[in-house]
């Protein structure tokens with residue numbers, strides 16, 4: 001596992017990160033707090049050193065367990081839709097590389113994040129920004145179950161392609177709470193939805209652009 005003291009954030013990295021923020025703006029990301037978080041977080045720290053020079057390209061990259069670190073545009077898009085306020089209690093499904101988790105933490109959310117791949121979860125005790133962002137708790141489990149003992153949540157973010165709206169997660173959302181979910185629309189594409197829980201418990205459904213995520217799978221892996 002990489003250690004913070006061995007990593008360097010050079011002027012080149014910082015320059016590339018600034019360019020990435022400009023690209024995200026051109027693609028329509030307007031939330032200044034989200035852009036500032038992306039500007040401040042060294043994405044290359046979340047990737048294998050082989051990706052060091054390309055870490056700021058606006059694309060997904062492979063991580064362990066055949067999973068991916070989401071494309072920066074996707075991270076920015078989902079985070080912007082969540083409308084995070086400082087102190088929001090956020091449940092994230094799909095910890096993956098911990099990059100999206102870090103963006104949420106940088107915005108001042110209290111983050112609870114679940115990963116079903118043991119190999120990925122086993123990397124979380126060495127989280128590089130433990131001291132900077134103590135407002136994150138990592139869980140190994142099945143995101144379809146959520147965290148009933150810690151519910152309800154202000155916001156729920158699903159970072160994998162969901163075959164359906166997970167009922168148990170919907171129950172764990174506060175009234176006026178929001179869930180961002182990429183819901184399967186075809187075999188290869190998901191529709192980004194923002195679901196808001198209304199006072200009477202019914203759902204306000206807003207639909208946004210189409211994306212392509214790795215699948216949200218039931219259960220957790222043994223190794």
Ligand code: SAH
Nearest residue numbers: 069070094096097100116142143159216217
């Ligand atoms: N937010 C991550 C995205 C990783 S890709 C990042 O940007 O790095 C999606 C992640 O969701 C994968 O790590 C995958 O293992 C995880 N995942 C899929 N189904 C899940 C489930 N039911 N519960 C928890 N995690 C799940």
